[in-house]
Amino acid sequence: MSQPRNAQSSTSAAPRGVICGVCGTESRQQAFRAGAPEQAPDLDLRPGQPVRGTMNRWLQQCPHCGYAAPDIAQAHPAAAQAVGAANFRALLNDASHPPLARRFLAWALVLEETGALHAAAEATLHAAWTADDLGKAELARSWRLEAVALWRSGPALDAEQTVRVVDALRRAEEWTDSATTARTLLRDDPPEAVAQVLMLELRLVDAEDTARHSVATALPPPARRPHVSHQRSVKRGEGLRGWLKRLFGR
DSSP: OOOOHHHHHEEEOOOEEEEOTTTOOEEEEOOEEEOOOSSOOBTTOOOOTTGGGGGGGSOEEOTTTOOEESSTTOOOTTHHHHHHSHHHHHHHTOTTSOHHHHHHHHHHHHHHHTTOHHHHHHHHHHHHHHHHHTTOHHHHHHHHHHHHHHHHHSSOOOHHHHHHHHHHHHHTTOHHHHHHHHHHHHHTOOOHHHHHHHHHHHHHHHTTOOSOOBHHHHSOTTOOSOSHHHHHHSOTTTHHHHHHHHHTTO
């Protein structure tokens, strides 16, 4: 009997002992390797199925100190300071946040402490995705706005990041900011595919549509190449594993 399509798309090695790079505690952790998504990503680059359903395996977390990362055996020197901070401890104990969202937010706090603000924005957006899945609209909105603030606090945004900011603002019902950001990028004469996505975003803003939409909506077949998202996010021969590593700032 053949495996379900979801099972073929990603693999998880058997759990192994991993020593936390922050506190030195050993725990059993599972390494995750993502396969290629079979469906187009959302406009904010959340991957399509079957990878979409594997978010609970994207990060490891130390059961002792709470450090979360794609590989907790590796830690930036500033990670220990982040993990020991009061806001980090408060986050771990905040039962109002879904456990998986807390894991992504914990990683975001570490990234922010190390100065990787754009990567912290990615991790915060991932927390918003978990809220989407659980129907927690207010949490999703809040975390999207936090992600936008982190993106804008870091280095100058490229076209890909700006498109994702536009989408996050739209889905957070920040209609004016989303439309203004989209029109500003359009004035820079971006590539045609980027412009198509931005025009879709503007139509969605006009309709006050907060729903998720896929890249395929803006770029119908045979243009399976997405806007700038696929041009940079899944490089030829890189595969989604490499894309996820880039999203995680690794």
